[in-house]
Amino acid sequence: MRKFYALSLFTSACLYLTTFAHALDVTLRWNAVNDPSPAGYRIYYDVDSGPPYEGQGALEGNSPVDVNPAMDENPDPAVTEFTLHGLSYNQIYYLTVTAHDERNSESTYSGEVDNDSNDDAIPDDIVEISSSFYDTSLETLEVVATSSDQPQVTMTAEGLGALNWKSRLNFYRNTFSGVTRLPATLTVRSSGGGSDELDFTRDDVIIGAVTYDFENDTLQVSATSTDQPDVTLTAEGFGNLDWKSWLSLYRNTFHSVSEKPSSVTVHSSGGGQATKTLAQDVVTVMTVTYDDVSDSLEVSATSSEQPNVKLTAEELGDLEWKSWLSLYRNTFYGVSEKPTSISVYSSGGGQATKTLEQDVVTIMSVRYDDQSASLEVSATSSDQPEVHLTAEGFGNLDWKSWRSLYRNTFYGVSEKPASITVYSSGGGSATEQVP
Structure with a gap:
């Protein structure tokens, strides 16, 4: 089971002029994350809106500025506050916040704020995804969210369904079944116009050995995941890999694989995937x-x-x-x-x-006799006498060893044909006009 951070700035930047000329302090406040507690936060800032945030000039350092939870300037445990000092007074800054864990896995950006307006640019209906739990074995995704207008609004997880209001818990929640793979992004929208978005951190999948047994028609696939053993790994077109705790990897042998595949792709329920191309024989x-x-x-x-x-x-x-x-x-x-x-x-x-090389057919002569209604055809082949020659529409030519050619006379030909085509069993052919 995996848990993901979700946070948002709930006020605009609070601005305070310092005693230094042409300098500006910017104070940010955001909802603290407590379950699970992050290893820290990062404040991103820049003079341009949107990522990448590559601002410079704050006394605390260039963007991003690492914030230890112990550096919180607000006594309220539900709120985290931090101030950037020494920014340019006449400059507009755009700021956002992320949370990260001990492995340095980072959340998506919070909503962006700036120091150009007293309006925080956040809708009256403020939506926040509080938590998300994905159970790989049950293929369920639990979503918990709140709204500043609760419980008067309805909440919907995009692509999944409605969240149910839990009055005793003071939030919206629902557990959705049949979620075979973790989505890249979870979006919760409110009938009050607000929304919040959570980007899931995908696990990294590495395919180890892939062995095809031609004699037994079997394919063995092994792989690992950065979130093992809490995820399910599946070899596309073959089936699930089994977790082997004593080997610290996933592996399975698939039977009745009649041909060696050109590649194998392994998908994780944690969203990651990897593909390995298999060498073909020559x-x-x-x-x-x-x-x-x-x-x-x-x-x-x-x-x-x-x-x-x-x-x-x-x-x-x-x-x-x-x-x-x-x-x-x-x-x-x-x-x-x-x-x-x-x-x-x-x-x-x-x-x-x-x-395969085709033989060369040469029509030596074609004679039509209208008195006897006969047609005589003679021809040679570069592969003679091992091949058979056939005059199209008339019949086979006979091999005449003493003349070193094929020849035959066909009777009952009431009209002179315009042309004759001779085909060889060696693949060659030739066509001649009938004089």
Whole structure:
């Protein structure tokens, strides 16, 4: 469970001229924080409105000025007061206050005030978030707030719902369920026009070891959080990590992870998150051999993480590990045409693509005889005679070894075609006009 500071300046800066010429003292008062008590406060000031506050010139030091609670100048325990001395008399200063704990985790800025007006610029309805409790195990967020016009106004936690008036406790409160992750900012608004905002300090998440087991299809993830063990850590897409008190970290092993992910992201219920990119294996396609006689394609490949990964030829199937050759290989049948390329994917995340050279087809001659309604086509291939040549729309050409070419005469061709295209099982093709 975590608690967060919330404070606001409830009056404007109180101004007092000192006895020094051209010097100005500015006194600030704000609501003291008592539960939990802060290690200290910081006063930020500058001559420009809004952060960053980088003012200089106060006798107490440049912005920000550290204020120990023991330095409180106001006897009222509910109010903290401190004075900056020696500022320039004719200069407008903008001031704000934060609280911090012993780890130096700092609250958001309080409302800003300045020394240019007697009006404190705060709405008639002054809203203050008193405390906020987030329970990671129950996934609940408790919000407590007050208003200067209570109980006549209604109070709403933005994105969560209404706060209920607790007359015996003299504040508004509600516990909201189903809050799976701490929001970055909590805003409480009043029907009286006022509002207050609380920025949550997010925890820092560090992903330790991420180990993928290719043989068992498991992924082990370990991580830590600056707010452990009070937060829940979740590996995105996989599940929660378990707290291991004896190791002082969170860890879990996830099963049925068929492929090594490219990265793992861990989210914390405390708002933090971290992402770790996993190295992918290097895949190399060694050889691709196509046999058009048996309509088979042999593919061999290697991986930088062999033999602990699985290699798959896209649209064909898995390659088998050949330990005596130190590579993966398989022969796939029923491949009617030589593909233009082969892609091999690894379960380790890597992949490689090899482009296959196509044979060069040349149409040697085309003769059309209108008397016999026949068409004679002859052609060659740079991969002959291992390939098959086909005249589109007519049929296969026969290999003529004594002429070192392919040829066929097709009958029943009643009209002379304008052109002829010949395709090769080696991937090449050629088109010629019919004379």
